Amino acid sequence: MAKFKNFFATRWGIIGVGAFIGVIAALLQKLGNPGNMGICVACFERDIAGAIGLHRAGVVQYMRPEIIGFVLGSLIAAYIFKEFRPRTGSAPVVRFVLGVFAMIGALVFLGCPWRALLRFAAGDGNAIFGLLGLIGGIWIGTLFLKGGYNLGRVQKTYTSVGWLLPLTMLGFLILMIIFPQIKGEAKSGILFYSVKGPGMMHASLIISLLVGLAIGFAAQRSRFCTMGAFRDLILFKQTHLFLGLLALVTLAFITNLIVGQFHPGFVKQPVAHTMQIWNFGGMVVAGLAFALAGGCPGRQLFLAGEGDGDAAVFVLGMIVGAGFAHNFGLASSPKGVGPHGIAAVIIGLLVCLFIGFTMRKK
């Protein structure tokens, strides 16, 4: 009885999924995605925010089908294996706010944990500071968890609640089909499309969508989570999820070497800046927000796909956060941090600490 019937949840399962993501992410870059950004959940949700006009940063507007695929792939896996459990009610507004600041922190660094790993695996030394910040933020989160931090229990709810985010993603996909990209045009119908910058760089819709579906499926089965990898290591000395993360970095590194994408150094790295304090600081905020919300941005998408309405609220918080980040000049660019990025990191840290200190059960 104690045996798992779910192969993906075994040690080799999680290693396989991490390796799969590492290879695919590096190859997606070859197929058109931006530099060291084969997959970046934060960047891609930011691009989606741009595609629907929540911000008007012209270089980062594209409805990324990978994100749509992540949610729908997870939904499909959850239904096949009878794990779809519609649930909500564990402090959704807190999760929204955590999502907003997680996105702002990630955009000060320029990447989610997945991209931090991919940047590292491609030789971008600046990513080391981001990863250290991520670990630092998660470490602070574990202190709160040990101190009784808890957002409360979920309630079982209507099946349709669990369907809302997947349906939203389906809606985004339909919009993309009704208003497809027109070469050289910044707008198609109601959708915005970048004509230059990272937003212009993408693999074809069908490849991006299929890859997203495959990763969403595998990650739902394996519970792959980059925040959980560090959290479980710090909190329980448990290496299960961490092995998946190591597999991702190793295989991305090897793939980068093979296809000629490994360029060690600090300067002129793609979509990256060298202000190390803020590479670190941005990811402290993001890491803490992920730890307080119980999952990295990817994991939140997979949870939303299996019916977790609170994870869906976190995702929406991240998309709205991207709007704030670009409208208020908080997001960094290759030139360095935005005009108000530093203030945003400090405010984000204070907000996360406020949440951590005040939401504890004794």
Place this chain on the structure above:
Amino acid sequence: MSIIVDAGGLSCPQPVLMTLNKIKEIQKGEILVKVDTDTSKENVSRAAQSQGWDVANIQKDEAGYLLTIKKE
């Protein structure tokens, strides 16, 4: 009378934290752990086994799973 850890409705790492705290408290014996997702079921099983406890039984019901973990 078994000791019950009710982690229903809580997401990880809470069910694991609660189980490990109880394991630390009683050292050996039998604990029933209530969880509501497959992820929590797997995580609690993994954590218990890492502490040398056996997962003696997993019972599925409407609300999720009831795990019986044991150490003689």
